[in-house]
Amino acid sequence: MTEGLKYNLHMLKAKSKTWQSKRLTTAAKQGFKYVIGIDEAGRGPLAGPISFCAFKVELDTLLKLAKRKDFIPAHHDSKKLTEKTREVWYQEILKLVKQDNKSFSYCVAMPKNTEIDKFGLSLVIKKALAKVLRGVKADEKNCLVLLDGGLRIDKRFTQETIVKGDENELVIAMASIMAKVTRDHHMIKCAKLYPDYCFDVHKGYGTKKHLLAIKRCGLCPIHRKSFLKRFV
Secondary structure: OOOOHHHHHHHHHOOOOOOOOOOHHHHHHHOOOOEEEEEEOOOOOOOOHHHHHHHHEHHHHHHHHHOOOOOOOOOOHHHHHHHHHHHHHHHHHHHHHOOOOEEEEEEEOOOOOOHHHHHHHHHHHHHHHHHHHHHHOOOOOEEEEEEEEEOOOOOOOOOEEEHHHHHOEEEEEEEHHHHHHHHHHHHHHHHOOOHHHHHHHHHHOOOOOHHHHHHHHOOOOOOOOHHOOOHO
């Protein structure tokens, strides 16, 4: 970690609140052993996959982590952190998983653009959510599932969908960072395969630069044709 990033994290620690919440306290009283946070990244871009992450944490461990002021700035939209800052927290989260894979686990699913074009967003989202839940071995008897935005899962799970969930619940913020950074890494790789489109800069979103590249070069294999019918 560079000195500049260390300084920024120190400043975040000094300013940040904790992630303690009534939901976690209530979950402990209800006897849940784990909490799973779920978020997505990349629903709106014109190219590349959508990324979904389920992040599972043992509740006792999550309660302790939520009290810390030095772990992810609380009550901030994790998607609006700078790319460098997100990368720092991504690496810190990976360290936690590596150090204690009994308390932490996660699964990322990235349905391709071709799946989105063939099946549509609704079915793709449903299948991806089921996949990430299987990936963390979610058990409806001992897991509380917290989801960001408008996401929903199978009714057999105890769940709550939270508007701006990544600003209010640590476990969703962690899922958000993993989903976003994993997708960003993928788009950076795609930029090397298709250099005319600058995917490393805009990550597939419909920026002016991206739209101009499409007009100039046409669509490439990772574009979502169903999102770009006027260009097909």
